[in-house]
Amino acid sequence: MLHEKLYDYLLHLGDNSMILGQRLGELCGHGPELETDIALTNISLDLFGQVRNYFQAAAQIKGGDATEDSVAMLRYEHEYKNTYLVEQPNEDFAHVIVRQFFFDVYHQLILNELMNSKNETLVAIAKKSIKEVDYHVDFSSTWVKRLGDGTEESHEKAQTAVNTLWRYSMELFKATETESWAAESRVGPDLDQLKSVYLERVSSILKEATLSLPEETVFQYGAKTGRHSENMGYILAEFQYMQRAYPNMKW
Amino acid sequence: MENKTLSLEEQFQNRIDSGENIEAKDWMPEKYRKTHIRQISQHAHSEVVGMLPEGNWISRAPSLRRKVALLAKVQDEAGHGLYLYSAAETLGISREELNEQLNSGRAKYSSIFNYPTISWADMGAVGWLVDGAAIINQVMLTKTSYGPYARAMVRICKEESFHQRQGYEIMLSLCNGTEAQKAMAQDALNRWWWPSMMMFGPRDEDSPNTEQSMKWKIKKKTNDELRQQFVDQTVPQAEILGLTIPDKDLKWNEERGHYDFGTIDWDEFWDVVKGNGLMNEKRLKDRNEAWDEGKWVRDAASAYADKQAEKRAKKTA
Amino acid sequence: MPINRQKKEQRKQHKSNNMNKEWPIWEIFIRSKNGLEHRHCGSLHAADEDMAIQNARDVYTRRQEGVSIWVVESKHITASNPEKNGEMFEPAADKVYRHPTFYELPDEIKHM
Numbered sequence: 001m002l003h004e005k006l007y008d009y010l011l012h013l014g015d016n017s018m019i020l021g022q023r024l025g026e027l028c029g030h031g032p033e034l035e036t037d038i039a040l041t042n043i044s045l046d047l048f049g050q051v052r053n054y055f056q057a058a059a060q061i062k063g064g065d066a067t068e069d070s071v072a073m074l075r076y077e078h079e080y081k082n083t084y085l086v087e088q089p090n091e092d093f094a095h096v097i098v099r100q101f102f103f104d105v106y107h108q109l110i111l112n113e114l115m116n117s118k119n120e121t122l123v124a125i126a127k128k129s130i131k132e133v134d135y136h137v138d139f140s141s142t143w144v145k146r147l148g149d150g151t152e153e154s155h156e157k158a159q160t161a162v163n164t165l166w167r168y169s170m171e172l173f174k175a176t177e178t179e180s181w182a183a184e185s186r187v188g189p190d191l192d193q194l195k196s197v198y199l200e201r202v203s204s205i206l207k208e209a210t211l212s213l214p215e216e217t218v219f220q221y222g223a224k225t226g227r228h229s230e231n232m233g234y235i236l237a238e239f240q241y242m243q244r245a246y247p248n249m250k251w
Numbered sequence: 252m253e254n255k256t257l258s259l260e261e262q263f264q265n266r267i268d269s270g271e272n273i274e275a276k277d278w279m280p281e282k283y284r285k286t287h288i289r290q291i292s293q294h295a296h297s298e299v300v301g302m303l304p305e306g307n308w309i310s311r312a313p314s315l316r317r318k319v320a321l322l323a324k325v326q327d328e329a330g331h332g333l334y335l336y337s338a339a340e341t342l343g344i345s346r347e348e349l350n351e352q353l354n355s356g357r358a359k360y361s362s363i364f365n366y367p368t369i370s371w372a373d374m375g376a377v378g379w380l381v382d383g384a385a386i387i388n389q390v391m392l393t394k395t396s397y398g399p400y401a402r403a404m405v406r407i408c409k410e411e412s413f414h415q416r417q418g419y420e421i422m423l424s425l426c427n428g429t430e431a432q433k434a435m436a437q438d439a440l441n442r443w444w445w446p447s448m449m450m451f452g453p454r455d456e457d458s459p460n461t462e463q464s465m466k467w468k469i470k471k472k473t474n475d476e477l478r479q480q481f482v483d484q485t486v487p488q489a490e491i492l493g494l495t496i497p498d499k500d501l502k503w504n505e506e507r508g509h510y511d512f513g514t515i516d517w518d519e520f521w522d523v524v525k526g527n528g529l530m531n532e533k534r535l536k537d538r539n540e541a542w543d544e545g546k547w548v549r550d551a552a553s554a555y556a557d558k559q560a561e562k563r564a565k566k567t568a
Numbered sequence: 569m570p571i572n573r574q575k576k577e578q579r580k581q582h583k584s585n586n587m588n589k590e591w592p593i594w595e596i597f598i599r600s601k602n603g604l605e606h607r608h609c610g611s612l613h614a615a616d617e618d619m620a621i622q623n624a625r626d627v628y629t630r631r632q633e634g635v636s637i638w639v640v641e642s643k644h645i646t647a648s649n650p651e652k653n654g655e656m657f658e659p660a661a662d663k664v665y666r667h668p669t670f671y672e673l674p675d676e677i678k679h680m
Contacts, residue, residue, distance in 0.1 A: 038627055069315055
């Protein structure tokens with residue numbers, strides 16, 4: 001059914017931004033410098049703004065008493081479509097930046113495609129979001145370079161982050177059934193087609209940053225179909241707490 | 252000419268009395284400079300530490316709309332801290348020193364932030380009461396004598412009114428909600444009322460610096476006057492919410508035209524000021540960790556900037 | 569690989585040079601969307617000009633569109649000396665003729 005598939009696709013788009021936004025929100029007040037704190041929170045704000053757009057549209061499709069909040073907060077673990085990458089913890093600043101960078105390059109690519117979607121709502125959301133995400137890419141790429149080509153210590157930490165997180169990158173491009181439907185119906189991008197550009201852009205920045213991709217990587221897949229990492233349970237426990245403890249109330 | 256018989260200090264005070272702003276490079280008494288560094292940096296530290304009790308609830312905000320609003324508010328606070336650090340720096344102190352003073356526990360910040368935020372309703376109470384109290388002080392400071400401080404305050408005041416409204420609106424939603432929500436709101440008010448009253452500082456008779464502060468336009472009214480203003484404006488707001496302020500001595504006094512209120516627990520006040528509040532240690536620990544763990548990041552950025560500069564120099568050479 | 573070894577050496581050197589190095593202060597000037605000129609809004613710390621602009625955008629514009637940002641390292645700004653303000657900005661009591669309002673013009677002359 002068109003509507004079910006579109007609803008599911010909106011969850012795909014929203015969940016990545018949402019979980020990543022949630023991770024960034026955890027950093028508030030703990031940044032390495034006040035200015036950086038503001039920058040990271042700004043990104044979190046942008047992402048949640050996008051989430052609200054996706055989920056308001058999703059709630060409309062679902063109908064009944066569905067709201068952006070019920071869509072966001074009342075699903076069970078296996079019903080979330082985000083990737084492993086965005087669930088990863090805020091291990092240290094290098095992890096935060098590399099995670100952001102790996103996601104931002106992908107995010108920019110799909111938003112550019114979504115601006116040509118057959119679905120008007122997605123076009124509108126993409127047009128608004130791309131300006132923000134262009135900035136996110138700038139921000140995270142520059143920081144990857146600062147850390148990679150900064151001091152001995154920052155280089156090591158950045159390389160460790162790359163080595164740890166790279167295994168979650170390819171999941172971004174492995175289409176689920178819904179994402180395949182989206183590509184076929186010209187509602188969303190053909191993820192496979194975007195892979196080589198992604199690799200080019202990521203490699204180019206890493207090279208400038210004097211960082212390298214790990215030689216042999218066993219890529220991880222499965223989060224998008226509901227098989228999340230152990231991180232997800234804790235993220236949701238915090239995220240959903242108020243809605244679960246105080247059900248059916250207005251805030 | 253008459254001016255030549257006035258001392259530098261007297262001329263300086265005349266400038267202030269005539270409404271002139273003192274700017275960074277102007278001559279100023281050393282006491283003025285030191286007092287302002289202390290005052291402005293305390294204010295800045297308060298904004299920065301203030302991010303923590305509210306940041307605590309970002310991940311658990313009950314709706315997307317509330318989460319976004321809270322993120323924006325906390326971000327504003329970081330920005331306010333920044334404006335104020337910048338103003339303090341114009342007086343000849345470095346950001347590094349300022350951080351050192353805060354992290355070592357030597358510098359003070361507003362004690363209110365040493366209280367814990369233990370329920371969502373605290374986000375409402377803090378916005379309504381704490382920001383409400385802060386605004387009373389801040390509006391005064393937009394006319395303070397030191398230019399950079401006054402200008403930072405103008406900027407801050409513009410953004411602050413959104414904070415208080417947001418807090419009050421959260422309380423309103425809760426009080427118009429279920430019994431459980433209303434109870435949450437009342438509990439938050441019960442815990443935040445007296446600490447908010449303490450934000451105005453010791454009684455006038457225990458405040459030696461008031462006179463000097465008024466001469467330099469850091470203060471327009473005394474602690475007790477401001478505290479009275481806060482009570483008078485907040486009691487009706489609580490009535491609209493249908494909540495009870497936890498002060499059995501609170502009563503409208505027709506003769507005075509003000510509310511009478513009970514006695515603050517001055518022991519608690521001084522305990523928290525001295526660093527023995529519930530959250531004092533944790534707040535400092537969090538700030539220290541952020542700063543210490545951030546060092547390698549700051550160093551990396553500096554190193555990278557140097558390298559880029561070298562590369563550019565080589566190109567143009 | 570030789571290139572990576574070179575970079576490694578550079579990084580080691582930078583590590584010792586950069587202990588406790590603070591990011592410099594930058595003064596921020598913003599021209600709003602319909603504004604006529606850039607105005608000084610304040611300052612912030614950044615390691616380089618890209619970071620300064622990014623930070624200024626986050627701190628002073630809250631992402632408003634159509635805003636122009638200038639950043640200048642504080643050390644590059646020369647300010648007038650306030651003690652000499654009298655000379656520069658106020659006409660001295662005995663030099664009234666410098667100031668245009670002290671010329672008396674016939675009423676018939678307009679727009680001057």
